[in-house]
Amino acid sequence: MTDLLHVDQLTAGYGAIQVLHGINLSLASGGRLALIGRNGVGKTTLLKAIMGLADVKAGHIRLDGQDITRWSTRQRAQAGIGYVPQTRDIFPSLTVEENLVAGLKGRPRSALDEAYALFPRLAERRHNGGQQLSGGEQQMLSVARTLLGKPTLLLLDEPLEGLAPIICIELMRAFEHLARDTGVAVLLVEQKVDDALRFAPSAMVLERGEVVHESESAALGQRKDLLERYVGVAGAH
Numbered sequence: 190m191t192d193l194l195h196v197d198q199l200t201a202g203y204g205a206i207q208v209l210h211g212i213n214l215s216l217a218s219g220g221r222l223a224l225i226g227r228n229g230v231g232k233t234t235l236l237k238a239i240m241g242l243a244d245v246k247a248g249h250i251r252l253d254g255q256d257i258t259r260w261s262t263r264q265r266a267q268a269g270i271g272y273v274p275q276t277r278d279i280f281p282s283l284t285v286e287e288n289l290v291a292g293l294k295g296r297p298r299s300a301l302d303e304a305y306a307l308f309p310r311l312a313e314r315r316h317n318g319g320q321q322l323s324g325g326e327q328q329m330l331s332v333a334r335t336l337l338g339k340p341t342l343l344l345l346d347e348p349l350e351g352l353a354p355i356i357c358i359e360l361m362r363a364f365e366h367l368a369r370d371t372g373v374a375v376l377l378v379e380q381k382v383d384d385a386l387r388f389a390p391s392a393m394v395l396e397r398g399e400v401v402h403e404s405e406s407a408a409l410g411q412r413k414d415l416l417e418r419y420v421g422v423a424g425a426h
């Protein structure tokens with residue numbers, strides 16, 4: 190079976206700065222993979238490289254068997270990659286509904302119901318401005334907008350960052366539903382290691398731009414030594 194995403198010997202960074210060194214990664218259709226590691230090890234850069242937002246120096250990125258390494262970000266989005274950046278990419282001056290409409294890209298307005306079904310909070314706040322939303326609601330809006338593009342691969346960059354525990358639970362539940370009901374594959378970068386390992390059956394640890402560990406999440410959750418060394422937490426998985 191062909192992997193949905195296949196990253197092969199990827200070396201990438203920004204201009205002359207090399208951040209990732211020879212990364213290999215595979216994700217099947219409908220699969221879930223957690224990408225963890227300390228700040229600055231290159232997790233965001235890996236997502237950006239997959240989305241066409243970092244400079245690839247060597248190696249290949251394949252989506253559904255097609256080599257997309259030199260494709261534009263727009264082409265990758267059209268091919269089915271959805272990227273939710275760490276910065277919560279919403280228009281603060283537009284309402285929730287206007288933000289969602291901006292993500293429709295030709296799909297019928299009825300598609301908004303999918304977003305509201307996944308995040309009922311957004312339905313309640315549909316006429317509120319983006320800047321009036323809480324951090325959690327902004328994150329939901331950012332995710333919902335990306336999902337309107339019907340991605341087959343979703344790249345999530347620290348979606349739980351700075352959110353209250355109760356909102357984290359709500360978001361993780363929504364991601365579970367989403368993955369189960371739509372079959373979208375998810376590559377999740379997350380500092381909240383327990384949540385990441387619970388969500389994804391497989392995990393990869395990055396350190397200084399290299400993969401230093403790869404295993405089932407349950408097995409990694411037992412390796413307190415590795416979690417302490419590479420993530421700085423003992424983990425309670």
Ligand SMILES: Nc1ncnc2c1ncn2[C@@H]1O[C@H](COP(=O)(O)OP(=O)(O)OP(=O)(O)O)[C@@H](O)[C@H]1O
Binds near residue numbers: 208226228229232233
């Ligand atoms: N636009 C950029 N130009 C140059 N260097 C960058 C740029 N963005 C990130 N870097 C550098 O690349 C390295 C990896 O950063 P990256 O954001 O990928 O790490 P990360 O693991 O996602 O960390 P964090 O959890 O802090 O986001 C860091 O040393 C960072 O300073």
